[in-house]
Amino acid sequence: AQKITQTQPGMFVQEKEAVTLDCTYDTSDPSYGLFWYKQPSSGEMIFLIYQGSYDQQNATEGRYSLNFQKARKSANLVISASQLGDSAMYFCAMREGREAGNQFYFGTGTSLTVIP
């Protein structure tokens, strides 16, 4: 089974609107971390937001928030007030366990296009 599933290959959003990018995960480890990265066309991977499995509140970082539903094993990224510069690939990732050096598992990504 896939550790991370992103079911939306491509999404479109009007500038200034909010958009939700879906991510579900699969793990039996009670301790894990969930991460979102942005990959613009230039190729670099930019860290956006982190959610720990024991965090009681949903993570927020500026215009990014994470809708964490533990029972459903979902960690959707919400981008508010979309900007043209938000057009990029977005990857959801998970680290299982508490070990610092544990690998990240990535999803297949969602391509977001912001329309003026």
Place this chain on the structure above:
Amino acid sequence: EPEVTQTPSHQVTQMGQEVILRCVPISNHLYFYWYRQILGQKVEFLVSFYNNEISEKSEIFDDQFSVERPDGSNFTLKIRSTKLEDSAMYFCASSEGPHRTKNIQYFGAGTRLSVL
């Protein structure tokens, strides 16, 4: 802001040749990683490195691959005899030491390897 730097940004090589991809992790980070992303596919873990030894590796990381921290700042990935299927974007990442809750992995801009 500290960042992970990778050189070169693009490497072209002939099949069967050896290549070395270079990375300078964030200076106070203790964990280092290599990932690869074949064009249009998801990011895949290759290897993690801590305290001058490999801490985890994937099945992709076979005897053709090796990693080294030759000095206090560089972290390298060597591919001994490149194959066509090694063509991919290679990302270096680093994270802080143990006892850190989030252990966010920060990625470099990548090296695009083209094997002809």
